[in-house]
Amino acid sequence: MFLEALSNPHRLRIIRILATGKQYVSQLARELGMSRPLLYLHLQKLEEAHIVSSDMELLDSGKAAKYYTLNSFELELNEALISTLAPSLTLKKKTKEDDSKQ
Amino acid sequence: MFLEALSNPHRLRIIRILATGKQYVSQLARELGMSRPLLYLHLQKLEEAHIVSSDMELLDSGKAAKYYTLNSFELELNEALISTLAPSLTLKKKTKEDDSKQ
DNA sequence: ATCACCTGTAATATAATTATTACATATGAA
DNA sequence: TTCATATGTAATAATTATATTACAGGTGAT
Numbered sequence: 659m660f661l662e663a664l665s666n667p668h669r670l671r672i673i674r675i676l677a678t679g680k681q682y683v684s685q686l687a688r689e690l691g692m693s694r695p696l697l698y699l700h701l702q703k704l705e706e707a708h709i710v711s712s713d714m715e716l717l718d719s720g721k722a723a724k725y726y727t728l729n730s731f732e733l734e735l736n737e738a739l740i741s742t743l744a745p746s747l748t749l750k751k752k753t754k755e756d757d758s759k760q
Numbered sequence: 761m762f763l764e765a766l767s768n769p770h771r772l773r774i775i776r777i778l779a780t781g782k783q784y785v786s787q788l789a790r791e792l793g794m795s796r797p798l799l800y801l802h803l804q805k806l807e808e809a810h811i812v813s814s815d816m817e818l819l820d821s822g823k824a825a826k827y828y829t830l831n832s833f834e835l836e837l838n839e840a841l842i843s844t845l846a847p848s849l850t851l852k853k854k855t856k857e858d859d860s861k862q
Numbered sequence: 863a864t865c866a867c868c869t870g871t872a873a874t875a876t877a878a879t880t881a882t883t884a885c886a887t888a889t890g891a892a
Numbered sequence: 893t894t895c896a897t898a899t900g901t902a903a904t905a906a907t908t909a910t911a912t913t914a915c916a917g918g919t920g921a922t
Contacts (some may be wrong), residue, residue, distance in 0.1 A: 666910085667766035670842055677843040684868060695871075696911055714869090721868050721919055728839055737833040740772055741779040768880085786898060797901080798881055816899090823889055823898050 660733075663707035668692065669700050673728060676710060682723035701726060762835075765809035770794065771802050775830060778812060783823035803828060 662712070663669060668690070675681065675689060683701070687694045704710040705726075712726050765771060770792070772785075772802060777783065785803070789796045805814045807828075814828045 661763060662767045664837075665764045668910090673839060674843045677839055682868085683870095693912070694869085695913085697892095699910075717868080719867075719920070723868065730839055731837075733837040733883080735766075735833075735837045737775060737830055737832055738781055740766070741776045741831070770880090784898085785900095796880070797883085800900080801880070819898080821890065821897080823903085826900095826909065 660707045660709070663703050663709055666700065666703075668696075669704055672697075672700060672704065673709065673732040676726060676728035681723045682715070682717075682725045684723070710760065762809045762811070765811055767807050768802065768805075770798075771806055774799075774802060774806065778828060778830035782827045782829040784817070784819075784827045786825070788828065813860065 671690060672686070674684065681689070683694060683697060687697045690697065701710065701712070705712060709731065710726050710728055710731060711723055714722050715725050717723050773792060774788070777788065783791070785796060785799060789799045792799065803812065803814070807814060810831060811833065812828050812830055814826055816824050817827050819825050
């Protein structure tokens with residue numbers, strides 16, 4: 659999931675922008691020139707991979723906004739790491755259904 | 761391209777196996793329980809990303825076999841790296857057509 | 863009430879990736 | 893010659909991922 663989340667150019671751009679500071683969704687959408695629904699999709703993937711986090715905050719205007727923050731991460735990516743961690747890096751979480759099917 | 765190549769479970773399994781030593785395609789297909797055409801697809805993506813390399817060798821039987829080897833790589837993956845390298849990590853190489861369209 | 867912002871998502875369309883099937887070709891051994 | 897084992901790829905199908913459109917709802921200011 660983690661590497662999968664990093665495998666899209668839009669998502670890397672999002673990371674790059676959030677690296678300069680937190681932003682709320684509409685603002686980010688304007689900055690990226692991207693529709694909000696599409697941005698939502700990418701933000702969700704990043705959030706599921708724990709690469710970003712979100713929280714609601716009040717703007718000065720008094721309106722609520724959803725702010726996204728970049729989490730810090732560090733991964734020494736080499737062939738040895740992949741050999742040991744292979745499954746957990748990209749596979750989606752197994753559901754209980756999957757287990758019982760097994 | 762590099763991160764994209766690492767964003768698939770099959771390809772990580774391939775890496776894991778090749779980490780134990782080079783193998784030729786048919787052998788690898790049997791070991792993975794995967795069809796050869798599909799394996800080809802994944803090996804190509806890995807090779808384009810320079811994660812694996814291939815060369816033809818003669819088996820003891822006298823038949824030619826295409827061996828794949830895992831290249832060694834090392835990438836310190838963190839938010840700073842992504843901020844600086846963002847575009848080159850996932851984008852496909854631009855073609856000359858792309859340039860002239862621009 | 864209307865305008866200018868915000869969040870959130872359902873339904874759908876489009877594009878890209880992944881997977882299968884069916885071939886053609888070559889070599890050595892029985 | 894036939895069998896078993898290689899490589900290689902074209903054509904297609906199936907599945908996921910990405911992107912768009914169209915909504916509904918909320919708040920504060922004019």
